[in-house]
Amino acid sequence: MSVVVFGVTLWILGTVLHFDDRLVSFMTDFGEYGADKLVLTLGIAGAMSFIYSVLRIADLRKEMELRATEQAKADWTATHDHLTKLPNRYAFERKILSRPVRSGEAEIEEWDDNVTIFSVDLDGFKKVNDLVGHKGGDVLLVEVARRICALGNADCVYRFGGDEFIIVAFSLTAEREERFAKLLIQAVTRPIHIDGFAVEVGASVGYDRWLEGSEPLEDAAHRADLAMYEAKSRGPNHYLVFEASMQDKVTERASLESRLRAAIADKAIMPFYQPLIDLKTGQLCGFEALARWVGEDGINIPPPVFIDIAEETGMITPLFEDLLAQACGDALTWPAHVTLSFNVSPVQMEDRLLASRILKVLSASRLPPQRLEIEITENALIQDPAIAAIILEELHAAGIQIALDDFGTGYSSLAQLARYRFDKIKIDKSFIATYRDDERQEKIVRAMLGLSRSLNIKTTAEGVEEHGQLAFLLQLGCDIGQGYLFGKAMPAAEASIFIRDRNANLASTA
Numbered sequence: 001m002s003v004v005v006f007g008v009t010l011w012i013l014g015t016v017l018h019f020d021d022r023l024v025s026f027m028t029d030f031g032e033y034g035a036d037k038l039v040l041t042l043g044i045a046g047a048m049s050f051i052y053s054v055l056r057i058a059d060l061r062k063e064m065e066l067r068a069t070e071q072a073k074a075d076w077t078a079t080h081d082h083l084t085k086l087p088n089r090y091a092f093e094r095k096i097l098s099r100p101v102r103s104g105e106a107e108i109e110e111w112d113d114n115v116t117i118f119s120v121d122l123d124g125f126k127k128v129n130d131l132v133g134h135k136g137g138d139v140l141l142v143e144v145a146r147r148i149c150a151l152g153n154a155d156c157v158y159r160f161g162g163d164e165f166i167i168v169a170f171s172l173t174a175e176r177e178e179r180f181a182k183l184l185i186q187a188v189t190r191p192i193h194i195d196g197f198a199v200e201v202g203a204s205v206g207y208d209r210w211l212e213g214s215e216p217l218e219d220a221a222h223r224a225d226l227a228m229y230e231a232k233s234r235g236p237n238h239y240l241v242f243e244a245s246m247q248d249k250v251t252e253r254a255s256l257e258s259r260l261r262a263a264i265a266d267k268a269i270m271p272f273y274q275p276l277i278d279l280k281t282g283q284l285c286g287f288e289a290l291a292r293w294v295g296e297d298g299i300n301i302p303p304p305v306f307i308d309i310a311e312e313t314g315m316i317t318p319l320f321e322d323l324l325a326q327a328c329g330d331a332l333t334w335p336a337h338v339t340l341s342f343n344v345s346p347v348q349m350e351d352r353l354l355a356s357r358i359l360k361v362l363s364a365s366r367l368p369p370q371r372l373e374i375e376i377t378e379n380a381l382i383q384d385p386a387i388a389a390i391i392l393e394e395l396h397a398a399g400i401q402i403a404l405d406d407f408g409t410g411y412s413s414l415a416q417l418a419r420y421r422f423d424k425i426k427i428d429k430s431f432i433a434t435y436r437d438d439e440r441q442e443k444i445v446r447a448m449l450g451l452s453r454s455l456n457i458k459t460t461a462e463g464v465e466e467h468g469q470l471a472f473l474l475q476l477g478c479d480i481g482q483g484y485l486f487g488k489a490m491p492a493a494e495a496s497i498f499i500r501d502r503n504a505n506l507a508s509t510a
Contacts, residue, residue, distance in 0.1 A: 007050070081159040083138055084145035089160045093218065115210040116172050117217070119224035120148070120184055122163035123202030123236035128194075136194045140201065147187040151180070163201075166221055181205045181239035189237060202236030204228050226250055257313060259295065260306050264319050269293040269306075271327040272489035275498060276341065276460065277481045279474055284502050286339035286373065288482065289327040290489045291319075311347040320348060321361055328365035328372070330492040334499060341373040341403065346380035352387055355394035362398075369399035375426065377405045378416050385419070392420055403460070408448060417455065425452050429463020429483070435472065449476045 079091035122144065129137040141163065148165055149157050156168040169180060188203035206227025210220035223242040230246050231238040263269050273287035293301045310316040324342055331340040348354050362369055374395060381388045392402055403424040404416060408431060417425075427448055435442040452459045461473050464483030473481060487498060 081161075084142055084159050086145055086149075086157055086159040086165075088158060092158045092160070092166060092221070114171050115212060115220075116169045116177050116180075116207055117210055117220045117224040118167040118169060118181065118184065118205060118207040119221065119228040120165040120167065120188065121204045121228055121232060122188065123204055123232065125163040125201055128199045128201060131199060132194045132197055136197075136199070139194050140192055140199065143192050144188055144201075147190075148184065151183055151187060166224070177207060177241070178239070181207060185237050185239060204232035204236065205239035206231050206242065207239070208242035223247070253309070256301070256306070257309050260293075260309055260313075261315060263293060263295075264310075264315060264322065267322060267326075269319065269323065270491065271323050271330070272491055273327075273330070273495040274482060274489040275487040275502075276339075277486045279470070279478055279481050282506060284338060284499060285480060286341055287331075287334070287495060288341040288375070288489075289323065289343075291323055292489070292491075307345065311345055316345050316347055317351065317357070320345065321357060324358065324361045325365060328361060328367040330495070331367055331371060332365065333492075333496060336371070338499070339371050339373050339401070340367070341375055343375045343405065344380065346377060346383060349376065349380040349388050349391065350384050352390070355391050355398070358395065358400070359398055370401075373401040373403055373424065375403045375405040378407070378409070381416055381420065389420065396421060408444065417451075417457075422457055424458045424460055424480075426460045426462055426482075427478075432461055432463045432469055432473075432483075433465075436468070446476060449478055453477065 079087055079094075081088045125137065125140070128140055132139075141159075144163075145157070145159065145165070148167065151167075156170075158166040158168075160166055167184070169177075172180060184205050185203045189200060191198040191200050193199075206224045206229070208220055208223040208227060210217055223246075226246045227240045227242040230249070231240040234240075270292055271289040272292045273289055275284055276286040276288060277283070278285040291303050291307065293303075293306055295301055307316070310319050327340055327342060331338070344354070351357075358372075358374070359369070362372065376388075376392075395402060401423040402421070403426055404420075404422045405426045406428045407425045409428045425448070427445065431441055431445050431448075435445050449459055458479040460480040460482055461469075461478050462482050464470055464473065464481045464485045466485065469483075470481060470485060490498065
């Protein structure tokens with residue numbers, strides 16, 4: 001445009017000033033000096049410059065179009081999931097909702113007051129990866145995304161990463177919200193065929209309304225997430241609408257997490273010790289260390305509560321090392337034949353350095369490895385069987401005993417006995433508590449004790465609380481008993497008194 005305007009301006013000036021007559025006069029007067037050739041050269045140069053300018057402008061325009069195309073591609077890549085092609089969390093955060101219009105329908109009125117956010121998380125996705133591999137898992141995610149999109153507008157479905165999806169739905173009544181949540185679960189949980197396998201996953205759904213005009217859209221998504229996690233805690237294929245109590249629960253948990261971090265730093269969590277009694281001799285043969293935490297307000301926080309938080313937040317390793325160090329120090333004050341039994345979290349069995357961590361604590365405390373017994377649940381062994389085998393082998397090589405805890409309540413109990421070497425089996429207290437009321441339970445206990453004898457593995461019965469249970473176990477030849485009948489978990493000072501009194505009682509009855 002600038003070149004054209006400049007050219008027109010020169011043409012007008014030339015016309016007004018009779019520039020052409022003067023140019024001819026100039027060429028005539030100075031013809032012998034080559035004025036005509038000079039003018040011709042200038043004219044050709046001007047024409048070439050004009051043509052070059054036009055071509056350059058065309059190139060610049062093409063370059064700008066290419067740059068805009070590449071920018072659009074980069075923006076799409078940044079705002080979409082590369083696997084499912086759905087918009088991602090970044091796209092959701094910068095989403096500017098516009099008034100939706102449905103095909104064949106009038107414009108939805110007052111939709112701003114009726115926008116529902118659904119949060120969907122898959123249940124059992126890791127098992128699918130283990131079964132068909134990560135490529136198979138990708139196929140499953142693509143199919144799940146397709147099914148969710150089939151329930152509504154694909155522009156309103158987002159993948160937030162992993163196996164979590166967000167859906168923005170418009171103009172749903174409370175009844176339709178619940179129905180849509182059910183449809184989401186039905187769509188996701190239908191079998192998917194991958195490489196000849198029919199795999200299934202569950203779905204947990206949470207949802208809540210967006211209070212447009214008074215909060216960002218992300219706040220509603222956060223509440224939907226809270227509802228989804230609450231639904232997930234109740235088992236697969238549940239859906240819940242957000243309630244204020246869910247936020248209170250999260251706030252309480254965050255406070256407890258902060259207190260737990262401080263308690264670990266201050267060594268406020270202490271090991272308590274529950275006696276292990278040799279049923280054949282009546283002698284004390286060991287103590288099981290159990291974590292106990294009494295808050296500053298004097299309220300006892302249950303171990304399952306703070307252990308779960310420690311596992312989820314990565315604090316389980318420092319907590320484990322601190323409690324083990326305290327317990328090893330206490331065990332040094334016990335008679336040499338009294339062993340220390342210590343539990344390992346399933347999460348820790350994924351730590352390749354677990355054995356070296358335990359040996360480091362033993363070395364620092366100078367407790368002989370033969371006096372330490374590590375208890376591992378069956379569920380801990382299925383997380384990563386290869387690493388578990390290495391850890392158990394390293395512990396055995398160091399002289400540490402291994403006990404299979406809660407035997408009969410986990411996965412593939414017999415398979416675990418065949419694959420790994422254990423020094424002891426601990427029969428879960430649920431079998432001991434119900435064997436008299438259920439004949440099948442009694443037969444299972446008998447079978448467990450018979451199996452342990454055939455494998456030459458000692459057995460410990462947990463939850464012994466009555467003399468009748470003790471007599472039953474003695475009759476079947478159980479090796480070790482543990483439960484309230486012998487003593488509850490107690491602090492180190494009381495454990496020392498227990499040892500003294502136990503020895504005195506045995507001496508008086510001898």
